[in-house]
Amino acid sequence: MDLQLAGKTVLVTGASSGVGLATARMLLAEGARVAGCARDVDRLRSALGGAPDPVHAVACDVLDQAAVTTFVTSTVDRWGGVDAVVCNAGRSLMATLDETSDAQIRDELELKVFGALNVIRAAQPHLAESDDPSVVVVNAILSRQPEPRLAVTSAARAALLNLTRSLTSSLGVDRIRVNSVLLGLIDTGQWSRRYAAADTDLTYAQWAAEIAADRGIVLGRFGAAEEVAFAIVSLLSPLSGYTTGASVDVGGGIARYL
Incomplete structure (x- = not known):
């Protein structure tokens, strides 16, 4: 199916690995031009195959407004405009509330909210x-279904989901569609690092299956970054032109809310 993205210019944050990288690659396969940003631009260029045209790779911390402005304006200077934005930069803080400092709480809220808002404002x-x-704002099912082991991240993601829904109205006056993709457990580098730190005799697949069972994932496995990327790219497509304010779960059936 032609998703009608050929020639479109798409900004992707956190594009050097995981969901961001899978999204960038899928957009390129659809004929889009991708402006990707990450804090480690060398890693980003390597991940995207040396960053040949139609790739624009930029070093950028999404919490640095000046850097975000440079990222957006350099993209416009190169290709003449921006058609879409994927706000993907982020991380999770694995800790209960009692294990989390006030500084960590502030950091999580700032990253989740301003990590998206800075880019959207610059691109608007x-x-x-x-x-x-x-x-498309990449968020998590945690935004609607809190997890005590990710207490502050859950709260910060809930704030981002609420903000994203508000943006649907404020940006809608300019016909800008705003949607969210809510992740469950996705097989990215952070899970590989946790597996290494677990020092277990289980294979990665066995270890992941045990976690999936413990978390109540109906499909019994972690998701793949490409499965998330497909949901993102589909929402960016003009074929989804009447979809805004939506939140699409990509979580293997982990969601228990209605």
């Missing part, structure tokens, strides 16, 4: 000039 005037502007 350019998105407003696109024929089919779209934003």
